[in-house]
Amino acid sequence: MRPLHRWSALVLVFLMTLAACQPAAAPPATPTAPAPPAPAATPGATATPGTQGPIRIGAPFNLTGGLASIDVPAANGARLAAEEINAAGGVLGRPIELLIRDTKTDPATAATVVTQLIEQDKVVAVIGFTDSDYVLAAGPICQRAGIPFITVGATSPRLPGQVGDMLFLAPFGDNVQAAVGAEFAFERFGKTAYLLWDKGAEYTTVLAKYFKARFTELGGTIVLEDTYQSGDKDFSAQIAKVKALPQQPSFYYISALPDDVGTIVKQFRNAGITGPIVGGDGYDTPLLLQVAGPAAENVFFTTHSMLTADSPNEQVRKFVAAYKQKYGTEPEAVFAALGYDTVYILAEAIQRAGSTDGQAIKRALESLRDFQVVTGVINYSPQSHIPQKGVTVIEVKGGKFTLAAEQVPQKVPTP
Amino acid sequence: MQLVSPTRWGWIWTLRALLVLALASAYLAVEREGNAYLKRLAILFLINLMLVTSLNLFTGFTGVFSLGHVGFMALGAYVSAILTLPVAQKAVNLPDLPAPLASLALPFLPALLLGGSAAAIVSLLIGVPTLRLSGHFVAVATLGFLIITHVVLINAEAFTRGTRTFSGVPPYTTLGWAALWAALNLYFAWRLKHSSLGLQLMAARDDPWGARGVGVDIARTRLIAFGVSAFFTGVAGGLWAHFLTAFSPNAFYFSKTFEIVVMMIVGGMGSVTGSALGTLLVMVSTEVLRNLESGLSIGSLTFGPLYGLSQIGLAVLLILLITFRRQGLLGDRELRLEAIAERLELWLEKWKAALEISRARKADPS
Numbered sequence: 001m002r003p004l005h006r007w008s009a010l011v012l013v014f015l016m017t018l019a020a021c022q023p024a025a026a027p028p029a030t031p032t033a034p035a036p037p038a039p040a041a042t043p044g045a046t047a048t049p050g051t052q053g054p055i056r057i058g059a060p061f062n063l064t065g066g067l068a069s070i071d072v073p074a075a076n077g078a079r080l081a082a083e084e085i086n087a088a089g090g091v092l093g094r095p096i097e098l099l100i101r102d103t104k105t106d107p108a109t110a111a112t113v114v115t116q117l118i119e120q121d122k123v124v125a126v127i128g129f130t131d132s133d134y135v136l137a138a139g140p141i142c143q144r145a146g147i148p149f150i151t152v153g154a155t156s157p158r159l160p161g162q163v164g165d166m167l168f169l170a171p172f173g174d175n176v177q178a179a180v181g182a183e184f185a186f187e188r189f190g191k192t193a194y195l196l197w198d199k200g201a202e203y204t205t206v207l208a209k210y211f212k213a214r215f216t217e218l219g220g221t222i223v224l225e226d227t228y229q230s231g232d233k234d235f236s237a238q239i240a241k242v243k244a245l246p247q248q249p250s251f252y253y254i255s256a257l258p259d260d261v262g263t264i265v266k267q268f269r270n271a272g273i274t275g276p277i278v279g280g281d282g283y284d285t286p287l288l289l290q291v292a293g294p295a296a297e298n299v300f301f302t303t304h305s306m307l308t309a310d311s312p313n314e315q316v317r318k319f320v321a322a323y324k325q326k327y328g329t330e331p332e333a334v335f336a337a338l339g340y341d342t343v344y345i346l347a348e349a350i351q352r353a354g355s356t357d358g359q360a361i362k363r364a365l366e367s368l369r370d371f372q373v374v375t376g377v378i379n380y381s382p383q384s385h386i387p388q389k390g391v392t393v394i395e396v397k398g399g400k401f402t403l404a405a406e407q408v409p410q411k412v413p414t415p
Numbered sequence: 416m417q418l419v420s421p422t423r424w425g426w427i428w429t430l431r432a433l434l435v436l437a438l439a440s441a442y443l444a445v446e447r448e449g450n451a452y453l454k455r456l457a458i459l460f461l462i463n464l465m466l467v468t469s470l471n472l473f474t475g476f477t478g479v480f481s482l483g484h485v486g487f488m489a490l491g492a493y494v495s496a497i498l499t500l501p502v503a504q505k506a507v508n509l510p511d512l513p514a515p516l517a518s519l520a521l522p523f524l525p526a527l528l529l530g531g532s533a534a535a536i537v538s539l540l541i542g543v544p545t546l547r548l549s550g551h552f553v554a555v556a557t558l559g560f561l562i563i564t565h566v567v568l569i570n571a572e573a574f575t576r577g578t579r580t581f582s583g584v585p586p587y588t589t590l591g592w593a594a595l596w597a598a599l600n601l602y603f604a605w606r607l608k609h610s611s612l613g614l615q616l617m618a619a620r621d622d623p624w625g626a627r628g629v630g631v632d633i634a635r636t637r638l639i640a641f642g643v644s645a646f647f648t649g650v651a652g653g654l655w656a657h658f659l660t661a662f663s664p665n666a667f668y669f670s671k672t673f674e675i676v677v678m679m680i681v682g683g684m685g686s687v688t689g690s691a692l693g694t695l696l697v698m699v700s701t702e703v704l705r706n707l708e709s710g711l712s713i714g715s716l717t718f719g720p721l722y723g724l725s726q727i728g729l730a731v732l733l734i735l736l737i738t739f740r741r742q743g744l745l746g747d748r749e750l751r752l753e754a755i756a757e758r759l760e761l762w763l764e765k766w767k768a769a770l771e772i773s774r775a776r777k778a779d780p781s
Contacts, residue, residue, distance in 0.1 A: 063722040087428075102708055102722040108459065111659055116452040134584045136661035149593060161507075162582050162661075199569065202579040202663065229569075 007146055020144070023382045033300045037126035054097035055090075055356055056347065058117035058126040061136065061152075065105025067328065069258060070130050073332040074152045075100050077339030080326055081347075092273065092354065099123060114138040124356040124405035125149070129169075132156040132202055132336050139163035139213045148349075148365060152342045153335045155281070156206060157415035160180075162387040167356070168385045170342040171375070173205065177280055178210035178304040178407035180391035182218060185278045185300070189249025193240060196264075197255035200230035207264075207280045208255040209399070213413040215253075223249045229353065230257050235264055239271045251276040258282050262291025267293035271389040276300055284334045289399065299396045303336045306392050306403050307373040321372045337367045427754035434752070446590055454590055460698050461593035465600045467678045469647035472604045473640050475747060476613060477683030478620035479549065481641075482672055483541075483557030484648050486564035488535035489667035491649025492656035493568065493575055496584045498653065498655065499523060504583040511573035513629040523587040526651040527596075533651025535642045536692070546634055549623075561672065568664040575664065582661035588654045597653060600647045604687045608749075615748030616640055617685070617747075619643050634668040681736060685747030694746050697729065740761040 030410050059078055061071040082098040090096060099121055103110040112131070113175065117123045118141065126142050127134050142149040143164040150168045151159065157173030193215060212222060224245060226238050241328030242252075254277055256264055268277065269292070276339035278296050283301035292299075305313075307332065309320045319340060324330050331337060348371060350356060353364035366385075371378040376389035388408070395404035445457045470484045498521045500509070505768020521529075545556040568575050575581060607613045619626040619633045627633060648770055656662060672696075704725035736743065 044640060064726065100720070101711065104726070107671070108659060109654075111458065112452070112455050115455050119450060119452045133580050133661070133663055133665070134582045137659055140660055200578055200665075205578055223775070390647070 012234060026082055037099070037285075037299075041200070043158055048106050052094075054095045055092070055350065056097045056099060056123045056277055058114065058121065058123035059098050059100045060103045060110060060113045060117065060126065060127070060128040061100065062105040062110075062129070062131070063100075063132065066259075067105050067131055069287075069327060070333045070335045071337035073130075074339035076327055077323070077331070077336035077341075078152070078343045081321060081340040081343035083326075084322070085343065085347050088128065088199055088266040092356075094341070096386055097346065101135065103129075103134065107133055110134045111137045112322065113296045114141050118142065118147055122360070123147065124350070125346055126360055127339075127346060128152055129154055130338075132159055135159055135167070136162060137339075142166055142174060148341050148346075148358055150346055150359045150365075152339045156202065159385055161415070165385070168345075168380060168386055169387065170338050170345060171281075171387075172303055172389045172391060173386045173412075173415065174207050174280070174390070175413045175415055176409055177391050178207050179214040179412050180393065181210050181219070181280065181302045182214035182395050183197065183409060184302075184405055184407065185251050185276070186218045186220050187217060189276050191225050192247075192249040194245075194249045194252045195222050195255075196238060196252070197227055198230045198257055198260065198311045199227040201257055203280075204255040204257060204282065206232075207282075208253070208317050210413045211253055211255070214409075217411070217413075221248075228260075230260060232260070233263060235267045236271075239268060239273070243271065244270075248273070248275060251278055253278045255280060256282055256286055258285040261285065262287045262289075262296075265292040265299055266295045274298070279336065284394070286332060288396070289401075296396045296399075300393060300404055302393055304389070304392065305337050305399050306394055307331045307334060307337055307374075307400070313374075316373050317378065339375040341375050341378075345371065345378055416662065423753075423756055423760055426760055427752055428754055430752045432758075433759060442590070442594060456698070456702060458588060458590055458593045458654075458658055460694060461590075462588075462651050462658065463592065463675070463678060464597050464694045465654070466675045467682065467694050468597075468600050468604050468687060469644045469651065470675055470678050470685070471682070471684065471690045472607060472647070473637075473644035474679065475683075476608065476616040476620065477637050477640055478685075479546070479637065480554040481557045481644075482554050482676070483560035483564075484559040484644070484675065485667050485672045487538060487645040487648040488652035488655065488671070489564055489568060489664070489685075490534045490537060491527075491530035491652030493530075493581070493652075494649075495526040495532040495653030496581060496656040497574060497585065498526035498529060498718075499585055500583060500771070501585065508576060508581070508583060509573065513573070522593070523585075523657065527650050530653035531646040533650035534652070535646040538641050538645030539638065541676055546637045546641060549626045549685075555697055556595070557561075561668070565664055565668055568667070576751055578663060580663045580664070584656055584660045586660050588655060588658035593654055593658075596647075596650055601687060601691070603643065604646070604690075608685075608687060612639065616713050625663040637638070677733060678741055681733070683743030683747060685744035686743070686749055687747040688750040689743060689745035692750075694712035697732075698746070701725045701729055 013109040025192055059075065062068060063072055063075060079098060082096045085091065086095045099117060100119065101113045103113050114126060126147055126149045129138070129151050132154040132411045135154045139149055140163060143166045146166065148166050148168065150170055154169065155171050157175045159169060160167050166299060179248040181379060187369045195208060198204035207399065216222065224241060226241060228235065230292060247307060252268070252273070254264055262281065265277060265288065270408060279299065279301040281303040282301065288296055288299070305316060307316060307320055307330070310319065311317050319337060320330055323336060345368070349361050349364040349368060351396040355361040366380050366382045368378055368380050378387045382388060390406050390408050392402045392403065466488060468731055470481065474481050498519065501520050502518055505512055511622055524777055542562055548556055569578050613637045615626065615631045619636065625635060647687060678693045678697045679690060681697055682691070683689030708720060708722050708724045711718050
């Protein structure tokens with residue numbers, strides 16, 4: 001090897017280049033900024049969007065990968081809403097440009113895409129995602145940039161606390177739907193329940209936790225608790241334990257992801273368990289009827305809205321018809337309606353704010369009251385960025401989804 | 416190397432200086448230009464570079480395939496994140512954390528080092544039994560380790576929140592940190608490859624019986640490489656955790672494993688510079704294709720949104736590579752400045768000779 005001083009000369013050159021360039025540099029970015037909730041945004045961080053041309057809205061979704069089955073309908077719903085709004089003259093006299101991006105069911109990609117949307121595309125707000133992992137990866141970036149972010153379908157009620165004050169939820173929180181599930185089943189079926197949940201996902205774990213809290217508070221008893229792992233294809237171990245119970249519970253609460261719902265229901269029914277099965281909005285997928293078929297009878301689940309062409313709600317009928325006309329099929333999942341609603345909520349807020357400034361939009365969202373959308377009525381406040389919407393309970397009857405109830409919980413477990 | 420002519424050394428040092436200048440200006444450009452998107456990509460590249468280089472450091476040098484390295488990454492990520500999480504956040508997110516951890520929030524560097532050390536210690540523990548195996552059996556055993564790590568992460572709810580997202584990690588990872596660690600990792604891997612330990616590893620890879628015959632303790636050398644590799648993977652995990660700030664056990668599983676293995680295979684197993692090239696090629700092509708996904712127009716032709724293009728593109732790239740260049744871009748060779756200097760010099764001499772001939776012709780046109 002050569003003497004060391006050659007290397008030290010190189011290092012010196014490197015350091016001198018660094019030093020030479022430093023004074024001209026802007027004060028170094030502070031990546032050690034406090035974790036969310038960070039203080040209000042620095043408006044300088046976002047280039048002031050022009051007052052001409054389209055209003056750009058970032059729309060990251062997991063269009064490929066594990067979450068595609070619900071994110072694609074959500075993105076379709078959002079695109080439909082943007083087109084309708086533009087056909088009706090846009091917002092503040094300007095059209096909306098929805099930048100739909102695929103984040104590949106990968107949190108790191110989600111974070112990169114959202115950064116790109118904010119930095120390069122200069123979006124004024126971001127909507128998207130139906131799962132909290134991605135909201136938690138992307139949310140802090142919007143928070144730091146002072147860009148409002150409405151999640152289309154992530155239902156964890158703790159999200160605003162974890163991310164900060166720029167985050168809003170379009171759906172209700174899981175604690176709300178779990179409470180309705182518990183109250184509905186307690187009244188209709190009885191005081192004993194079997195509880196099974198997927199411990200491989202945040203959504204299913206949290207939903208089961210809230211269900212248990214509300215159900216035991218009502219005076220119900222969980223006779224048996226069990227878990228499985230998402231992707232399991234064989235539930236005979238869990239079923240054997242249920243069959244071994246001295247007396248069958250009044251109903252079975254099973255907290256599952258869309259991919260597993262059909263398999264579980266089918267295997268439970270094949271084993272001769274005929275009692276009512278209750279679940280959350282993960283059941284709101286065509287997979288339930290496709291996989292379980294007739295076995296899906298006597299299944300009840302809580303969800304955001306009942307999307308049928310013959311709904312008594314006029315807004316729902318209009319949405320289903322418009323969706324069918326554009327995409328040739330009825331909405332595949334309720335997340336289509338949530339995506340559609342989210343764009344309308346944001347457009348209304350921008351209209352009321354009269355500007356595309358992040359803080360102004362956030363304040364307009366916080367003062368949004370009684371705003372009617374497809375999945376219910378939206379009310380936000382500075383204290384609550386989660387709408388207190390009614391919950392729809394759907395029953396599978398005669399091979400079809402039918403409306404069982406629409407209710408608001410009497411009491412909601414604390415997040 | 417001792418026989419290299421002085422002019423060659425001049426060339427080599429010029430190239431070295433150019434490389435250092437190029438890296439320095441690239442660093443400054445990204446750091447100062449203020450484009451957060453580019454900066455994110457650069458940090459992600461450096462972290463992936465660490466993951467690929469340290470996997471290559473073990474798998475490439477020893478010829479023993481490890482599919483468990485993402486498990487070490489997860490250990491580094493969770494250990495360092497638990498250590499740096501602010502105390503107030505711990506009370507909310509991890510209420511069941513044991514007492515000494517609950518009231519502790521370490522600065523970044525010690526947390527990273529501890530994360531890396533945790534991964535290294537675990538690697539030594541599992542390395543002792545698994546490295547007695549050889550060939551594909553190690554791949555299966557390390558895959559088992561990955562699955563065990565995943566299950567433990569899901570079930571150790573007091574430490575990891577189970578399957579729920581671990582959030583609120585302070586965003587400490589800056590470009591400087593990532594560059595520093597990546598440089599350290601590359602330097603280590605480079606020196607290891609050219610040390611006697613590296614030569615022993617590669618000898619054992621190419622001819623285990625011969626290596627043993629000349630006194631190489633295969634199990635010991637492999638264990639050292641495994642430990643070093645796990646340490647850097649753990650540190651990379653820590654950097655990744657403090658870069659993304661929110662993650663769940665699902666992030667450290669098969670898809671991440673395949674991503675890293677693909678980058679390593681593209682670059683070439685056993686090549687340090689190949690790791691850098693492979694990571695760069697895979698990341699640049701994914702990112703370029705991803706930007707084309709949302710629609711593209713060439714003249715009057717418009718291609719609508721093509722989501723999934725980047726995954727397909729990557730798959731095609733991999734198939735082509737495996738068909739036409741199985742050893743990856745560089746195989747186990749390195750891009751060496753010395754070799755480039757040699758070529759440059761030869762080319763220059765040829766050019767000079769050609770010039771002289773033409774001059775001679777001009778002077779004497781007969």
